[in-house]
Amino acid sequence: MQIVAPEIEGYLASLEVHDPQLTRVAAEGESLGLPIINPAVGRLLEALVIATGTRRVLEIGTANGYSALWLARSLPADGQIFTLEIDPERAAVARRHFEEAGLAGRVSVVVGDAARMVHKVAGPFDLIFNDGDKRQYGPLLDRLVSLLRPGGVLVTDNILWDGEVVPGLVTPPRRAPEDTAAIAEYNRRLAADERLMTSFLPVRDGLAVSVRRRP
Numbered sequence: 001m002q003i004v005a006p007e008i009e010g011y012l013a014s015l016e017v018h019d020p021q022l023t024r025v026a027a028e029g030e031s032l033g034l035p036i037i038n039p040a041v042g043r044l045l046e047a048l049v050i051a052t053g054t055r056r057v058l059e060i061g062t063a064n065g066y067s068a069l070w071l072a073r074s075l076p077a078d079g080q081i082f083t084l085e086i087d088p089e090r091a092a093v094a095r096r097h098f099e100e101a102g103l104a105g106r107v108s109v110v111v112g113d114a115a116r117m118v119h120k121v122a123g124p125f126d127l128i129f130n131d132g133d134k135r136q137y138g139p140l141l142d143r144l145v146s147l148l149r150p151g152g153v154l155v156t157d158n159i160l161w162d163g164e165v166v167p168g169l170v171t172p173p174r175r176a177p178e179d180t181a182a183i184a185e186y187n188r189r190l191a192a193d194e195r196l197m198t199s200f201l202p203v204r205d206g207l208a209v210s211v212r213r214r215p
């Protein structure tokens with residue numbers, strides 16, 4: 001189920017200023033069947049990087065590097081992204097894109113299971129983009145909050161899961177019920193988490209923007 005009406009998506013896409021490299025990487029992601037973000041989400045990530053003065057980013061789920069390109073290009077020259085990817089072939093493709101974009105110096109692709117790798121990276125991060133295995137969202141939440149600086153932002157993708165988090169909306173369900181349940185439980189936790197202030201947005205497949213409160 002498409003969350004935002006195709007006509008609205010089309011209108012928003014018509015406002016985009018196209019960057020040829022991003023367009024190429026998005027097309028490649030689509031042809032490989034990768035569930036990457038769209039330009040509306042990329043633009044929002046870029047706006048958050050700039051608004052928060054982000055210098056250090058952690059991303060979970062690199063795929064072919066499309067979202068990391070959006071994040072990396074708006075960082076200052078000495079900014080840094082660590083992006084975690086379990087699939088070495090995808091990681092290699094992403095690295096090639098960062099080199100082609102002249103951004104390889106800002107991006108470290110870490111290959112391995114995010115469940116382990118999040119304990120190998122050192123915070124604090126200004127922004128974390130959480131877009132890996134949906135069943136890891138809940139188990140990783142405490143670690144991600146601890147890696148975030150006060151005032152930093154945790155952005156989580158796919159929180160509407162094609163509308164399947166709304167009970168009874170999509171029948172029969174097309175997604176694995178375990179994934180849907182994991183995301184719904186994660187959303188409940190985000191909403192109740194007093195360390196965070198979360199805004200749930202119906203952008204593309206749903207985004208949660210959670211700001212770590214200052215003490």
Ligand SMILES: C[S@@+](CC[C@H](N)C(=O)[O-])C[C@H]1O[C@@H](n2cnc3c(N)ncnc32)[C@H](O)[C@@H]1O
Nearest residue numbers: 036037061063066067085086113114131132133
């Ligand atoms: C939704 S895609 C990421 C899309 C990317 N953020 C973008 O929008 O351009 C999720 C990625 O997470 C990776 N992934 C899945 N499970 C993982 C895990 N346990 N640890 C690290 N990466 C994982 C998948 O291989 C896949 O490439």
